[in-house]
Amino acid sequence: MLSQKDLFKSAVLNAVNKFKIENKIDCPEIDEKLVRVENPPRPEMGDLGSPMFPFAKMFRMAPPAIAAAVAMSLKKSAENDASLASLGEFDAAGPYVNVKLNKAASASGILASIVSQGENYGSFDSAGKKPLEGQRIMVEFSSPNTNKPLHLGHLRNDALGESVSRILKKAGAEVFKVDLINNRGIHICKSMLAYKLFHEAKNETPESLGMKGDHFVGQCYVEFDKYSKEHPEAVQQAEEMLVKWEQGDKEVRELWQKMNGWTLDGLKETYKRTGIVFDKFYFESDTYLKGKDEILKGLEKGVFFKASDGSVRIDVTDVVGKGKDEDSHEKVLLRKDGTSV
Numbered sequence: 575m576l577s578q579k580d581l582f583k584s585a586v587l588n589a590v591n592k593f594k595i596e597n598k599i600d601c602p603e604i605d606e607k608l609v610r611v612e613n614p615p616r617p618e619m620g621d622l623g624s625p626m627f628p629f630a631k632m633f634r635m636a637p638p639a640i641a642a643a644v645a646m647s648l649k650k651s652a653e654n655d656a657s658l659a660s661l662g663e664f665d666a667a668g669p670y671v672n673v674k675l676n677k678a679a680s681a682s683g684i685l686a687s688i689v690s691q692g693e694n695y696g697s698f699d700s701a702g703k704k705p706l707e708g709q710r711i712m713v714e715f716s717s718p719n720t721n722k723p724l725h726l727g728h729l730r731n732d733a734l735g736e737s738v739s740r741i742l743k744k745a746g747a748e749v750f751k752v753d754l755i756n757n758r759g760i761h762i763c764k765s766m767l768a769y770k771l772f773h774e775a776k777n778e779t780p781e782s783l784g785m786k787g788d789h790f791v792g793q794c795y796v797e798f799d800k801y802s803k804e805h806p807e808a809v810q811q812a813e814e815m816l817v818k819w820e821q822g823d824k825e826v827r828e829l830w831q832k833m834n835g836w837t838l839d840g841l842k843e844t845y846k847r848t849g850i851v852f853d854k855f856y857f858e859s860d861t862y863l864k865g866k867d868e869i870l871k872g873l874e875k876g877v878f879f880k881a882s883d884g885s886v887r888i889d890v891t892d893v894v895g896k897g898k899d900e901d902s903h904e905k906v907l908l909r910k911d912g913t914s915v
Contacts, residue, residue, distance in 0.1 A: 578680055579622060581661055582673055583611045586624045589647040589671075593640070594633070601632045620665065620672030627669060637669030644671045697744045704746030712750045713739045716850070720757040720837040721765040722792035724844050732850045753852045757834050758859045759914070763815040765791050766829050767808065768798035780836050788840025791833055816913050862914050869907045884910035 576584070587609045594604065614623035626640040633640060645666035652659040662675040688695045699705045715735025718724055724732075735751070743749045773794070780790040802808040818826045845851070869886055872878045878888050886908035895903065906915055 578661060578675055578683070579611050581657075582622050582624070583609050585648060585651075585658055585661065586611075586644065586671055589644045589651065590629060590640075592647055593643050597633075599633055604629070614667070614670060614672050619667045619670065621662070621675040623667075623670040623672040625670055638666070641666040641669050641671050648673075696741070697746070706742060707746035709747045710750070711742050711747045712752060713742070714752045714754055716845075716852075717754045717756060718841060719759075719761060720755060720788075720791070720834045720841075721761045721795045722837075723786070723788035723840060729848070732845075732848060736850055750853045751851065752854045752856055754856045754858065755838070756858050758819065758830075758862060760812060760816050761795070762830065762834075763812045763819065764798040764802075765794040766826075766833055767812050767815055768794040768801065769829070769833060771801065772797055780840075786840040786843060787836030787838075788844070791837045791840075794833075813909075813911060813913075817911050820913050866908065866914050878907060881910075 583606070587604060587606050590609070591604050593599075594601065608628040609624060610628070611622055611624050614620050626637040626644065629635075629640055630637050645664050648658070648664040648671070652661075652664065660676055660679040662673045662679075664671065664673050666672070691697075697704055713735055716724075716728055716732050718728055739749050739751050769791075780787040783790060785793070798808065798812070815826055819830060869878060872888075873880065873886055878886050881887050881904070885906050887904045887906050889903060890905055891903040908914060
């Protein structure tokens with residue numbers, strides 16, 4: 575069953591060829607590749623539109639004049655063609671031939687297709703082929719931090735990522751779903767420091783407190799935020815912990831692995847409950863050094879610069895312009911202590 579887009583394209587093609595014959599225009603029959611279907615510039619113009627620019631030179635007419643004639647032809651044809659009439663209302667707006675689709679007929683046609691095609695609905699194009707057959711596509715989504723549980727925004731992105739993946743797979747593609755876990759950085763160290771301050775001495779764990787692992791680590795992050803407001807030196811302590819982490823400090827790394835494990839267990843429990851499945855997990859801790867090396871190369875070449883505080887930055891004035899703050903047009907790539915952002 576042809577889609578409404580294909581039906582509209584076919585109708586426009588027939589009307590253009592009919593116009594050519596009726597006006598005895600000396601040129602070859604119009605190829606369907608010349609008929610484009612796109613969204614009109616403004617929603618009020620219709621649901622689908624077809625520009626007449628490709629025919630201006632061969633017809634030696636202005637596109638708006640061609641559009642008006644083709645739209646009139648479609649209206650007249652619809653008077654005696656029930657399938658064309660059910661497609662919607664045709665009109666011209668400047669160089670475009672537009673159609674306001676018949677929503678009731680559209681819904682009825684879609685439901686009929688779903689019933690007749692069953693699980694195969696949406697898998698094939700108008701030629702009966704899977705349009706993405708043979709393609710390999712990677713879809714990366716979710717990408718949580720390991721210092722807190724998933725939130726509503728993650729749920730939205732997970733639903734979108736899973737849905738898009740299934741659609742691509744139905745269309746014939748070989749799909750790989752991956753999750754890039756942001757498991758390192760200053761935000762992770764803040765949770766770790768809070769654990770050492772408030773829980774380590776009591777040997778508290780998610781199990782001992784009856785909590786999901788990601789919820790417990792998220793609680794630590796909240797505790798750090800509250801604590802640091804009264805003890806600003808805690809921020810520097812977290813920064814020092816990050817330096818130790820990048821240096822491979824054994825004690826810091828062991829705590830990091832333990833708390834990341836708690837969070838990952840909690841995240842995977844949520845993924846299972848919401849029906850989200852990944853083919854592979856990637857971790858920022860495995861790749862951040864590659865990016866750091868590239869930044870240092872860029873610094874040597876003058877692509878980036880070292881600020882007065884020792885941080886490595888990039889000037890993005892050309893992209894965002896200068897803001898109210900003195901350094902709002904600068905983005906930090908490496909912190910002043912050399913750690914990665």
